[in-house]
Amino acid sequence: MKIPSKNTSGYLGVSKISGKEKWLVQINVNKSHVRIGTFNTVEEAGQAYIDYCIKNNLEDRLKEGDRNKYLREYNKNNKERIKERNKKYTVRYNSKATKKRHALRDEILKAYNNICECCGEIEPDFLTIDHIDGNGNEHKKEIGSSLYRWLKANGFPKDNFRLLCFNCNCARFYNNGICPHQEQISKILKGE
Numbered sequence: 001m002k003i004p005s006k007n008t009s010g011y012l013g014v015s016k017i018s019g020k021e022k023w024l025v026q027i028n029v030n031k032s033h034v035r036i037g038t039f040n041t042v043e044e045a046g047q048a049y050i051d052y053c054i055k056n057n058l059e060d061r062l063k064e065g066d067r068n069k070y071l072r073e074y075n076k077n078n079k080e081r082i083k084e085r086n087k088k089y090t091v092r093y094n095s096k097a098t099k100k101r102h103a104l105r106d107e108i109l110k111a112y113n114n115i116c117e118c119c120g121e122i123e124p125d126f127l128t129i130d131h132i133d134g135n136g137n138e139h140k141k142e143i144g145s146s147l148y149r150w151l152k153a154n155g156f157p158k159d160n161f162r163l164l165c166f167n168c169n170c171a172r173f174y175n176n177g178i179c180p181h182q183e184q185i186s187k188i189l190k191g192e
């Protein structure tokens with residue numbers, strides 16, 4: 001969240017009580033107005049707003065810098081809890097469906113030679129199927145299901161499909177359908 005331009009305290013949720021050396025802290029949550037409290041200094045008031053947001057799971061209502069600071073602190077102080085949480089994700093990641101998806105992807109990569117046809121990249125996580133005619137999005141819409149499953153069901157066709165790395169695949173998109181590597185190669189071959 002950014003501090004609104006009409007805010008004169010410099011702290012989110014903090015405004016000066018007119019005529020007094022006191023600072024009011026307030027926030028709107030789900031259309032209801034919460035008065036967090038009044039404080040003698042603007043710094044205390046600013047901190048009260050931050051504490052309130054953190055205590056009530058309203059981190060998205062913090063200034064970006066404060067939120068990042070909070071997250072860093074949280075990560076530092078909750079290493080064990082985070083480890084446990086990550087373990088849970090690992091279990092999910094290794095679920096049956098995920099394993100099946102990975103096996104299918106491995107099969108696809110193998111059928112298309114496990115290598116970027118443009119630059120020779122072989123790191124599997126960098127590789128992706130490239131539609132040679134450049135109409136990948138249309139084709140995916142047309143088949144309506146997973147491209148990998150479709151390729152397998154159709155006997156791994158090579159007419160319009162090949163393996164590229166994400167670099168070469170994306171670069172084609174921005175360079176009129178040709179990976180810049182290919183332009184470099186043709187220049188070298190021409191002796192330029």
Ligand SMILES: [Zn+2]
Pocket residue numbers: 116117118119120121164165166167168169
């Ligand atoms: Zn490549």
Ligand SMILES: [Zn+2]
Pocket residue numbers: 118119167168179180181182
């Ligand atoms: Zn390339």
